[in-house]
Amino acid sequence: MTSSASLQPPVADRRPTVRTFHGDDVVDAYEWLRAKDDPAVIAHLEAENAYTQSRTAHLEPLRERIFQEIKGRTRETDLSVPARRGDWWYYGRTVEGKQYGIQCRAPLASPDDWTPPSLSPDVDVPGEQVLLDANVEADGHEFFSMGSFEVSNDGALMLYGIDLEGDERYTLRVRDLASGVDLDDVIPGTFAGASFSPDGRFIVYSTVDDAWRPDTVWLHELGAPVTSDARLFHEPDERFWVGAGFTRSDRYLVIEVGSSITSEEWLVDAADLRSAPSVVWPRREGVEYETSHAVVDGxxxxxxxxxxxxxxxxxxxxxxxxxxxxxxxxxxxxxxxxxxxxxxxxxxxxxxxxxxxxxxxxxxxxxxxxxxxxxxxxxxxxxxxxxxxxxxxxxxxxxxxxxxxxxxxxxxxxxxxxxxxxxxxPVLGGYDPEDYGQERVWATAADGTLVPISVVWKRSFGSPGSSVRPLHLYGYGSYEHSIDPGLSIARLSELDRGVVFAVAHVRGGGEMGRAWYEDGKMLAKRNTFTDFVDAARHLISLGYTSADRMVAEGGSAGGLLMGAVANLAPELFAGILADVPFVDALTSILDPSLPLTVIEWDEWGDPLHDADVYAYMKSYTPYENVRAGVAYPRILAVTSLNDTRVLYVEPAKWVARLREVGADAMLKCEMVAGHGGVSGRYNSWRERAFELAWLFDVLGVAER
Missing domain, CATH: 2.130.10.120 (Prolyl oligopeptidase, N-terminal domain)
Incomplete structure (x- = not known):
């Protein structure tokens, strides 16, 4: 058997290209990996996967144990709580052994029935109708994702949008629920979130431009050719996304237009959808708003x-x-x-x-x-x-x-x-919430700002600080997105092995209000990274953990955070897990032809036209700042070939550059998946088991 130490990682060819902006010449040896259709690129990604698989082969028994733990704690055959709509209770089923959910409904007992039926997986539901079995729709496909699902108000028709590639472009279909037969209406290339009109005669949907930006709202009349669909709204400004949906009252169709910092809404009378939209408040730069319709005093x-x-x-x-x-x-x-x-x-x-x-x-x-x-x-x-x-x-x-x-x-x-x-x-296997503790502690950042850290642990191992423990520190810190408390069944496999889990609620997120977000974006973005570093140091100072017993994790924009802290404070972490990481941010944000780039300028700044933003971003983007002579922690980057949000090329280039300076870095690329990773719950559990097994290996967590 070949030892992991003797395995040699793939070496990407160096094919230098020069990027010049604002008088700054940057030589990039690995930009050629962006050519997704180049057989050499695919061969390199497959070689990376083979290397990662070989390097982690010894973890296969552990991966299987973790997978079985997740599976064993999950009630595989289960039902969601029914939600009332019209004359029906709508709910979802999961069935043991099946990857995907099943959408169902059952009739109300009476018009005054507001108590949802108490459903049991082992008892037939009177009058149940299966609306859509995603396992049937996914049969024969490696990837499956549903982006739209809705039943008309009268309960007669169902629309659903399916993506079989992972690129988040959905083919929309309509099914007659009485016959179970799909209508001739088929609309390819839609964005998620299509809706029936209140009368069920129309479908409102949106499409994307070449940069994957939802930019146009369409009106499709059932039975009419798609080529005759009416364009209700188009947004030419590349900074803005567009979406549409009906008010709960069914009085208006609301067309929402928004960037990271500016929004605008338009109303269309739901009784006359071909009428011209009317603006609520004309957009003003930096002003955001949202509306909800009510009827007060008539x-x-x-x-x-x-x-x-x-x-x-x-x-x-x-x-x-x-x-x-x-x-x-x-x-x-x-x-x-x-x-x-x-x-x-x-x-x-x-x-x-x-x-x-x-x-x-x-x-x-x-x-x-x-x-x-x-x-x-x-x-x-x-x-x-x-x-x-x-x-x-x-x-x-x-x-x-x-x-x-x-x-x-x-x-x-x-x-x-x-x-x-x-x-x-339900959490199977005798789960007791009292066996676990949670608390919030506060780290002091270099500028005196108090940074909240949420901590959860298993009590039988002692309170945090009573002994130095392995610790898993998670962070995100962008787009005003908050990481709120929630139980994870997969996380129990960590806690039950004595690992402490913590979330650093760094600036750039929304946990502490709008100012918290503003202090972690644009030309204040470095606060996100230094907050995370200060949080890690604080946890060490409290005696919760030590640098050789801590792994950091973040995904997407949180993957940018991971790459940045790897450069800023590599000595604080034994390992870094980066999921779909945005680690070549400057290259991407400089190219307005790439998906979402122009929209992202409101979050990161516009380095294409602003030399100060360019210099600031170049000072922190992970790929730009990999340095020789640094003892980097072990790094695992996970990505997907069909991701349209953070392209696979970013972690591929990053890992190649890290290897140049001697870092122990691995890349795992799902060859049929998108930004959310693999599809199917069992596949997702196995993916998480792979990551956790690597994390335990880095932390030196002994088996129970």
Whole structure:
């Protein structure tokens, strides 16, 4: 048997090209790997996969154990909590041995039935109809993803969009649910999120441009040729995405246009979809807003959440017929309380917000604008709405969970404010939340900023700090995206081996409000990286772990974070796991022909036209800053050939460059997958088992 030490990694050819911007010449030896159709590129990626497989072959028994642990803790045959829509309860099934879910429905017991049926995997559901079995649709394909799924209001038709490549371009079809036969309407190349019109006569969908930007909204009349579809809206500005959907009231079609910093909405009368859209508020650079329609005292109104002069947003109410007219302030701006979203029902609304680093939900009174917060006892938790398609329900469906509490679905009775738990995610194998602890600690950044860190552990190994433990530190820190508490079944395989899991809530995310995001983007992006480094140092100083017992992980923009900290503080980590990592950011953001580049300028800056941004990005982008003479930690980069968001070439180039300077770096490239990795739950579990086995190997975690 060949030892791992004797295995030789593939060596990518050096084919230098010169990139020149702002008088700066950069020699790039590996840009040729961008040619996805070049057989030499595919051969190199396959050689990387073969090397990674050989290097990790000794972990196969461990991978299988982890996979079986994930599988053994998961109720494979299960049902989701039914959600009421029209005359039906809609829910999903999973079946042991099958990769994908099955979409089903069952009839209401009566029009007044608001208590979802308690479903059992072993008991037949009276009147159940299988709407779509994704296992059947995926049969014979290596990849399967569904981007649109909706049933018409009358329950007669179903639309669904399928991607079989991983490039997030979906072919849209319509099925007659009485006969089970697909109609002749087939629309290729759509984006996710198509919708039926309220009367079921039309489909509203969007398409993307060559840079994978959703830019056009279309109206398709069922039975008509696709070539006759009407273009409802087109956005020529390459910085803006476009999407569309109907209000819960079915009164309007809302066309949403947005960049990272600016948004605009247009309304179309749902009863006359061919009428011209009318703008709510004309776009103004740097102003974001979103609307939700309600009827108050017989008048159509819009609740508008906006940041015009309100950093953490405020909520106002305007007349739908005259949205530029008088604004009534409902929730004024409160610094440090970041309003996240508003959702209107017939008699009340729901406001989502973030305070003290945690997501919150409150019921909104139309009469006086008061907010009644829905409270929970745990120190760390996450909460949100879900499964509320009806306009006038007596209950609000919410989802709740924490690092130790399994995902919980509950209905809040609006009249009594009582919370009725409908289901909690089953965790098999005798899981007890009391066996695990969670806490928040605070690191002090170099500029004095306090950076929150969430920590979860298994109590039987002792409290963090009682002994030096292996630690898995996760981070993201971009796009104002927050990493909220949630239980992961796969993570239990770590905790049960004594690994402490932590999340560094670094600047660039949204955990601490809009200012937290602003302080970690554009020309303040370095704060994201230094916050993560300071968090790692703080955990070491607390005695939770040591540098030789800590692995860092991040994906996508969090993969950029991983590459940056590998250069900034390689001595702090034993290993770095980078999923679909954005590690050649400057090269990508300089090329407006690449997918999403122009849109990304609002997040990172425009290095193509601004020399200062160019110099700043060049100072931190991972590929640009790999250095000789540095003792890098072990690195595993995972990517996908068909990813349209972070191209495979970025980690491929990064790994090649790391190897030049002697780093122990490996690349794993899924040859049939997109940004989200492999499809199918069993495939996903095996993928995570592969990553965790590598992580345990780096940490030196002994088997139980």
């Amino acid at each position: 008048e159509d109104v819009l609740y508008v959440l906006h940041n015009d002069g309100a950093l953490d947003f405020e909520l106002v109410r305007v007349a739908a017929a005259d949205p530029l007219g008088a604004r009534e302030t409902v929730i004024p701006h409160r610094p440090g309380v970041r309003l996240l979203g508003v959702s209107c029902f017939r008699d009340w609304g729901v406001i989502g917000y973030r305070r003290e680093g945690l997501a919150r939900l409150g019921l909104l009174s139309y009469a006086d604008g008061s907010v009644d917060e829905i409270g929970f006892d745990e120190p760390l938790y996450s909460v949100g709405t879900g499964g509320n398609p009806e306009w006038a329900p007596p209950v609000l469906r919410i989802a709740y969970g924490s690092f130790v509490t399994p995902s919980t679905v509950a209905d809040l009775d609006i009249a009594t404010r009582s919370l009725m738990v409908r289901k909690q995610q």
